[in-house]
Amino acid sequence: DAMVIQNPRYQVTQFGKPVTLSCSQTLNHNVMYWYQQKSSQAPKLLFHYYDKDFNNEADTPDNFQSRRPNTSFCFLDIRSPGLGDAAMYLCATSSDRVRQYFGPGTRLTVT
């Protein structure tokens, strides 16, 4: 009965090689978020979708893009990963933009 699912849980990519992380939800929430969390740090919001409306945080690098083809799925694309992009990437959903439901995260390693 997983509600926010992230695939894969662990992803290894090479420096500069595009990578896509996936998030799906069974909650039918209209808001989906992507966070970056580096070791021993708080999650940092990259962007979020309110329905199909995309909202980018001001300091999110252009290297990070997102797609939301439907309510259930949201993707994080990293066009040219650098070593500094190695992190845990968290997806979260919300129906009221107050309480957020988090997925288990994808740990990205860049070699």
Next chain:
Amino acid sequence: AQTVTQSQPEMSVQEAETVTLSCTYDTSESDYYLFWYKQPPSRQMILVIRQEAYKQQNATENRFSVNFQKAAKSFSLKISDSQLGDAAMYFCAYRSFVSGNTPLVFGKGTRLSVIA
């Protein structure tokens, strides 16, 4: 801009004892939400407890309770009868009451260890 400060990077507690995690925040707003999220190792972050600033009564969820001091801008989490499963990273978070695209502001977290 709002900030959230967790001054204890690490805490430990004996099983069955009580522990309090500290959180302070800075805001000029009068209405907002405060949260404690728990992130166990290699598992997803879950909401532990939530407090609306307009409510004077402290929120309680089973063994978890908060001490919300609005004037002091303090929001501590008390865990009673600590269990091994309580071991996790705990994040305090703030959200403005304003509707719309308002993000959660997280503190840096407190890592809680539970000693058997």
